[in-house]
Amino acid sequence: MSTPLLIAVLLLLTAAAFEFGRRRALQVAGSEFRTLHSLPRYYGSFTALWCALPALVLLGAWLAFEDKIITNLVITDLPASYQSLSEPELNLIINDLRNHLSGNVVSRELSPDMQVAAAHYGNLRATSEAALTVLFLSVAMLGMGLAWRKIAPDFWARNRVEAIVKVLLIICSTLAIFITIGIVLSVLFESIRFFQTVSIFDFLFGLEWSPQTAIREDQVGSSGAFGAVPLFAGTLLISVIAMLVAAPIGLTSAIYLSEYSHPRFRATAKPLLEILAGIPTVVYGFFAALTVAPLIRDVGNNFGLEVSSESALAAGLVMGIMIIPFVSSISDDVINAVPQSLRDGSLALGSTQSEMIRKVVLPAALPGIVGGMLLAISRAIGETMIVVMAAGLAANLTANPLEAVTTVTVQIVTLLVGDQEFDSPKTLAAFALGLMLFLVTLALNVIALYVVRKYREQYE
Amino acid sequence: MLNQKQAVLLESPAQTNDVPPPAPAKIQEPDTKTVGRVTVDKPIMTTRNVDVYYGEKQAIIDVSIDIAYNEVLSMIGPSGCGKSTFLRCLNRMNDTIESARVTGKIELEGHDIYDKKTDVVTLRARVGMVFQKPNPFPKSVYENVAYGPRIHGLARKQAELDEIVQTSLQRAGLWEEVKDRLSEPGTGLSGGQQQRLCIARSIAVNPDIILMDEPCSALDPIATARIEELIDELRQNYSIVIVTHSMQQAARVSQRTAYFHLGDLIEVGETSTIFTNPQEKLTEDYLTGRFG
Ligand SMILES: Nc1ncnc2c1ncn2[C@@H]1O[C@H](COP(=O)(O)OP(=O)(O)O)[C@@H](O)[C@H]1O
Numbered sequence: 072m073s074t075p076l077l078i079a080v081l082l083l084l085t086a087a088a089f090e091f092g093r094r095r096a097l098q099v100a101g102s103e104f105r106t107l108h109s110l111p112r113y114y115g116s117f118t119a120l121w122c123a124l125p126a127l128v129l130l131g132a133w134l135a136f137e138d139k140i141i142t143n144l145v146i147t148d149l150p151a152s153y154q155s156l157s158e159p160e161l162n163l164i165i166n167d168l169r170n171h172l173s174g175n176v177v178s179r180e181l182s183p184d185m186q187v188a189a190a191h192y193g194n195l196r197a198t199s200e201a202a203l204t205v206l207f208l209s210v211a212m213l214g215m216g217l218a219w220r221k222i223a224p225d226f227w228a229r230n231r232v233e234a235i236v237k238v239l240l241i242i243c244s245t246l247a248i249f250i251t252i253g254i255v256l257s258v259l260f261e262s263i264r265f266f267q268t269v270s271i272f273d274f275l276f277g278l279e280w281s282p283q284t285a286i287r288e289d290q291v292g293s294s295g296a297f298g299a300v301p302l303f304a305g306t307l308l309i310s311v312i313a314m315l316v317a318a319p320i321g322l323t324s325a326i327y328l329s330e331y332s333h334p335r336f337r338a339t340a341k342p343l344l345e346i347l348a349g350i351p352t353v354v355y356g357f358f359a360a361l362t363v364a365p366l367i368r369d370v371g372n373n374f375g376l377e378v379s380s381e382s383a384l385a386a387g388l389v390m391g392i393m394i395i396p397f398v399s400s401i402s403d404d405v406i407n408a409v410p411q412s413l414r415d416g417s418l419a420l421g422s423t424q425s426e427m428i429r430k431v432v433l434p435a436a437l438p439g440i441v442g443g444m445l446l447a448i449s450r451a452i453g454e455t456m457i458v459v460m461a462a463g464l465a466a467n468l469t470a471n472p473l474e475a476v477t478t479v480t481v482q483i484v485t486l487l488v489g490d491q492e493f494d495s496p497k498t499l500a501a502f503a504l505g506l507m508l509f510l511v512t513l514a515l516n517v518i519a520l521y522v523v524r525k526y527r528e529q530y531e
Numbered sequence: 532m533l534n535q536k537q538a539v540l541l542e543s544p545a546q547t548n549d550v551p552p553p554a555p556a557k558i559q560e561p562d563t564k565t566v567g568r569v570t571v572d573k574p575i576m577t578t579r580n581v582d583v584y585y586g587e588k589q590a591i592i593d594v595s596i597d598i599a600y601n602e603v604l605s606m607i608g609p610s611g612c613g614k615s616t617f618l619r620c621l622n623r624m625n626d627t628i629e630s631a632r633v634t635g636k637i638e639l640e641g642h643d644i645y646d647k648k649t650d651v652v653t654l655r656a657r658v659g660m661v662f663q664k665p666n667p668f669p670k671s672v673y674e675n676v677a678y679g680p681r682i683h684g685l686a687r688k689q690a691e692l693d694e695i696v697q698t699s700l701q702r703a704g705l706w707e708e709v710k711d712r713l714s715e716p717g718t719g720l721s722g723g724q725q726q727r728l729c730i731a732r733s734i735a736v737n738p739d740i741i742l743m744d745e746p747c748s749a750l751d752p753i754a755t756a757r758i759e760e761l762i763d764e765l766r767q768n769y770s771i772v773i774v775t776h777s778m779q780q781a782a783r784v785s786q787r788t789a790y791f792h793l794g795d796l797i798e799v800g801e802t803s804t805i806f807t808n809p810q811e812k813l814t815e816d817y818l819t820g821r822f823g
Pocket residue numbers: 585590608609610611612613614615616617628630
């Protein structure tokens with residue numbers, strides 16, 4: 072049976088196991104069903120879990136190793152002349168065999184030798200599938216049977232089920248952690264390879280970014296310059312512009328929503344504001360590139376300023392609009408968390424509402440607001456699409472918002488798009504940039520979370 | 532102190548504790564079902580036929596009562612009977628509750644406080660409030676007390692502000708305990724100290740009346756005793772309206788007592804009379820602990 076079919080069968084078996092377990096519990100308890108330690112459905116769940124989990128583990132392990140083992144078997148059984156082939160060539164052959172078996176177009180006619188090998192391959196696969204089917208179903212039945220036999224009135228099914236569920240939860244949550252660690256490590260290793268060719272000092276403090284390297288040995292010209300300062304400067308410039316837009320607008324709208332507006336208005340306005348965060352960034356991107364950037368250029372030209380058609384200002388403004396909801400939503404939550412008693416205390420002293428907000432509410436909420444801002448900044452730093460479309464690719468080291476700049480994320484994109492060997496410094500540079508970016512946003516997030524949490528504790 | 536006091540009363544120079552407006556020739560007893568005399572000879576505040584609604588629900592039903600100069604008036608009654616609600620009418624703190632609606636007439640020295648022309652900010656500077664749970668601002672002790680004088684511009688120089696802070700803390704009986712830690716956060720004081728800090732904070736703006744809503748219910752007996760003493764001293768300069776759950780407390784600190792029941796003001800009288808010889812069955816039942 073194929074894997075999806077196996078899983079479907081397992082689902083049916085599990086459902087049946089649940090029912091069997093439940094019935095069994097009621098049956099062994101007889102009329103004394105109150106003496107059962109746990110509710111009948113816990114006995115059902117227990118049986119179902121024992122039916123499903125071991126079988127699934129088996130399936131996973133089988134699928135993980137099946138391919139490797141079969142391939143190895145096929146290769147060892149190939150005629151002696153093939154044994155001496157290099158690994159890529161063998162891979163090619165195996166690929167041909169696979170394609171042949173699944174009826175796809177094959178790159179060349181199969182020789183008689185290969186025909187034999189293909190048949191062998193096919194046989195092995197069929198055997199494997201049959202073996203899996205038998206094993207899988209017997210494990211499921213066995214698990215179910217064992218669990219079923221354990222059911223007795225004094226069997227603590229509830230505790231067992233809870234324990235199994237807890238283990239499942241732990242596995243799922245650690246999975247996410249391990250995946251994150253894996254990503255970080257892979258970026259880290261590639262970065263280390265990069266730093267073997269380019270010194271980390273040049274990378275961090277170099278003022279010139281021009282990552283073109285020769286593709287062929289004999290090619291003349293660019294040997295590449297990997298000074299990341301212009302990229303970080305560009306990122307900083309755009310993030311600052313974005314925050315100049317988002318911080319005041321986000322904060323004032325949060326103050327209005329939480330302190331002044333009618334609850335009914337707030338109930339509609341807040342979700343609407345949050346929609347801003349849900350607009351795909353590519354939409355912001357073309358809004359920035361096609362609407363805002365030309366507008367800025369025209370206005371600038373009217374004032375006699377030289378504005379490039381892709382400018383940091385355009386990207387920053389639009390990015391600022393995008394992160395308004397981050398600032399406003401978190402600020403609003405934090406402001407709302409300031410206890411009513413403090414507001415009452417201030418009002419009862421004869422303060423006006425705005426005095427109360429300025430002198431009591433905002434100072435009390437400040438740490439949380441700062442935390443929200445930091446999260447928004449880290450979002451701005453990591454943002455790619457808007458900058459790709461609106462800020463340009465030129466790695467200018469400038470503080471002039473009217474010029475084109477480029478950012479870390481944009482360069483990562485351009486480094487990896489294009490035909491380069493995967494281990495050239497140019498592509499590896501992307502990992503180094505990614506690592507830096509990750510470290511910066513991680514630091515910002517940690518600080519932000521710390522600040523927000525500290526603030527929360529203050530009033531609990 | 533007198534100078535400061537006059538400085539607050541920006542609105543009408545005639546309104547001071549020391550020169551009450553001439554009392555009406557004959558005190559008009561309001562039309563009310565309350566037992567006992569609800570009026571006083573020289574009221575600083577009068578309330579007539581006050582109803583309060585939360586949405587459709589009526590929480591205060593036709594209450595009329597006066598508050599005299601330099602007296603402590605206690606309000607008692609089972610929980611949910613509307614004591615807090617009524618207290619919060621007196622400085623319009625009910626304005627902050629969306630659904631609350633107040634009708635009737637409440638006058639502070641002859642001025643209708645619910646009149647359109649009354650500035651609620653000035654009103655609250657004259658009628659201060661201390662809450663059930665101490666609510667010092669998350670600022671230093673000094674800043675907590677200086678908060679009111681700052682927003683009302685009561686001090687032109689730092690020295691004046693220092694002076695106000697010190698006198699207020701002294702009057703609240705907290706000075707000796709905090710004079711060396713004025714720059715420490717007010718939230719770091721003990722519960723009783725925090726509550727006295729809140730009292731000092733209201734005194735600093737020189738109110739005429741201080742409203743206290745169960746000011747001791749979050750405090751231990753020693754801190755409570757300290758505040759009760761303080762209330763008695765404050766009576767020299769202010770009128771105080773205190774809501775309390777403890778009948779002993781009402782008996783100890785107040786001169787007059789008002790008994791509320793389900794939104795009605797049942798009985799008002801001298802505290803000693805109310806406690807020894809209540810006229811109303813409901814009052815008697817409450818005082819003898821038959822419910823509440
Ligand atoms: N904000 C409010 N909204 C609606 N009803 C309220 C509100 N505050 C108090 N009430 C109601 O008004 C009545 C009086 O409450 P309150 O004045 O707090 O009583 P007390 O202080 O005497 O215990 C109660 O029935 C209470 O449920």
